Amino acid sequence: MKKIPLFDNQGKVRFLLGIAEDITERKQLEEKLLQSQKMEAIGQLAGGVAHDFNNILMVILGYGSILVNEETLPERQKEQVEQIMNAADKAAKLTSDLLAFSRKQVIKPATMDLNDIILHVEKFLSRIIGEDVQLRARLTPRELQVDVDRGQIEQVLINLATNARDAMPKGGLLTIETSAQRIDEAFAQANGIGVPGPYAVISISDTGAGMDEQTRRRIFEPFFTTKEVGKGTGLGMSIVYGIIQQHSGFVNVYSEPGLGTTFRIYLPFSEQSAEAALEPEVAVAPPGGTETILVVEDEPDLRLLLQNILSGAGYRVLLAENGQVAADLYAARAGEIALVLMDMIMPGMSGKEACHVIRAVDPAAKVLYTSGYTMDIIKSRDLLDEGTELLMKPVRPVELLKKVREMLDR
Template sequence: MYSYPDFKLLKHRVILYISISSIFMTFFMWLFCFLVFNTVNRSEQLYYYFFILVLFLIVFIGLGIFGLFKLLKPIEKIMISHFQNLDLIIDEKSAKVEKYYSDFLYEKEKSFRYINIVGVILLSLDAQYKVKMINKKGASVLGYSESEIIGKNWFENFVYTDDIDSFINNIQYNNTKVENAVFESHIINNSGVKRIINWTVVYLGSDNKNDDEYILSGEDITERKNLEDQYRQAQKMESIGRLAGGVAHDFNNLLTIIIGNTDILLSEVEKETDLYRDLESIGKAATRAASLTDQLLAFSRKQILKPQVFNVNQSIVNVIKMISRLIGENITIETHLSDDIKKIKADKGQFEQILLNLAVNSRDAMPTGGKIVISSKNIHIDSYYCRNYSDARPGQFVCISFSDSGLGISESVQKNIFEPFYTTKDIGKGTGLGLSVVYGIVKQHEGWINVRSKQGEGTTFNIYLPILFEDRDDSMIIEENMDKYIGSGETILFVEDEEDIRKIIPTILIKKGYNTLIASNIIEGQSIFEKKSKKIDLIITDVVLPDGTGIEMVKKIEANYKNIKVIFSSGYVADTKEINEMTEKGYFFIQKPYSVIELLKLIKLQFISNK
């Protein structure tokens, strides 16, 4: 490469060449003129002057051109060298630019891939809150294509109206803070469904406020929130169930005393008297109160089941006649029952109670008439489904759907619909226990129930009960076709911690032909049985006793004595599993409060049963 001193030397050469050429030209021209002027006359000198001038110019210009050509030859080489070097520099720079551009495109593509592969919503908003960019996850959650979202105002088109102000406040608050804003809000997707999003916002400020930008990262937590709500609801229902069961236990003990005393008095008072009618009214009121506690126990899932294997389709067909009488002529019933429905093992009476309670609920939702549709099908539940329903579990189930074309149920009511005593009906038109009983029965059978409803579009209850894989029939029951229930001097050990019940029931049993031995706890009961085991024909024991449970007492007794007969009773059982195990052995259970005739029937049935 040539430097600046090279060009300076070249300039000096050009000046030197021109000076020498001028000297030589001047000398030759003087010599030529001297010779000419001495040989020609004066008339011809003008012609020669002109000729000499032209010749001088031609020679001078020719020498100049020749000299310049000779002098420019090195310049040509210099310029060629410079251009070649310039080409190399340009090629080198171009290669670098191309590489930088290629790397830029690669990094940009990689960034877009990262943006689209992440499982969260990513979007950017300009200063006017218009969407500049959104990734595939965000577009998927919203239910639009990316091109349909970009350029639109975020708040006017995609944010739930009630959340707009708080959303804007959160991102504007972030403008003056170092930390990023984190908050929750609702967005509306293409189907009009609200989704709950947990947002993190980064503010990218600039000197020109019009160039401000907000980068938002959002996690769709709708399913998680739903599960949390369902879990809280399940906990609340469990707490209410325990409370209801405890109340039912104490209440049933009181009702047992009332009903027992009423039965004694009725047997001693003449009929057709005012006192007899008053006692009958007391007995009927106590019976109605007992039905309420039964419903509380059904909700708390502490009823004693009488499970049997049966086909739900047959039960649905059988109960439709009762439903028809309940709902009236302005409501039609339609069934869609699967031909290959699997059998279940459940309490048939309680299953039918589910259908009756749902029918009453549907009837009240269709005051001007409508249609009920009952359907059944076998269904496989997978883990994905269970993510949306906290009560659900994977496996094979029978699904019974109960739909109506009624008024529908609002979202706020759906949250509390299975709680006991919760009702939207007018005072005096409902107890609020119908659906809570359904919930309790289904849960006690290890199933679950959910509701789908929109106001004005009707309601559907879906009940899921586990399929029975053992092909056997437990529907055999002992007939109670006995004409009388009077005892023949049999001895009954009666174990009860409630003092009033401990007085009333033995008194009644003695009057009905039985001998009684009385104990108030497990220790007394065991001691009496060991002393008089040969004389004792039957044990009637409360389940809940001060020093343990009647079940524990019976297990200790049956370890040493075979073929004992037992009737358990309770107003509330915390663990129904043990009672069910006892009933499967052939022991009986009677729910408090019970009437004298119910107890006498069960005693007689125990004596004639094949244990």
């Protein structure tokens, strides 16, 4: 905020000119850049330490092997050397994990169908998660040809399944879905992720404990863990991050405390695939409108994004940060609001509860939910109301505007 005095002919201050600039979007971009730089710096540090430490371990393991094979060495001392070797092997595994996070591991990519990889590892995942967790796979019938190191992608699936199992100590549902999505420039900019182009997508969802925003932001940092001491190194998620980054992909995480977690992994299609050969569709701007839309979203960044997308298409936008504010606002201005665009999961009053209150005021109210959870998870928790629609996060601006217009025209 700048304040500039305006003087009259006698040199006296008569007016004060105030100039304000909304820097919200700039602050959000700065925060994303800082997080990206932080992860890159951690990766470089971890990779450098792991590389140097590996050299030290080679010396330890080398001389240890010589001692173990020494015939004149007493049996008791051989046992002690073997203990040293076991500890060194564990340290070597740790450095290997750090190298995976820092994207310095050598990968051996080959072109293969992503669905085949999941089918291959599915039985193994069932054994990992145990009998009290139900595994459900929903694979798209189309081929998803990607250039990947099969072993590393299987490692990603194993790590995520293990994490999901730990988040569901009393059992639950783990779903794995595959799909194809073409990311455009608007999507990449809106979500701050990825490079435009065709992607194969793996969605992995659980009905576990979930996590808060602070935990979600740090989930990929090495050695960060919410588990008890001795029950994890804190490298599982950082390995996932490193492997996907090394495959030129990216990961999106959606989670709420007590309501489970969804990881969406985006891997670029192989250049040899039919999908990559297709020309990108020419973006046709969907028709906008002038109706009033109530946007209900607890995450400030996303609330601002939705406001910008909708207002840019001509709509009048009202904002609410939670279900209770939305219900109160709708009761006061029901005659004006043509559509409610609402996050399904919010702290306090959920989207479903807010919908019930809104429909008590107007039974014909149009409600469009947004959610990062897969449809299986939503149905298992009975979160979807009759007569409502659902858009999966992250939402492409074009898809959002098309769906909004479709619902308004009914």
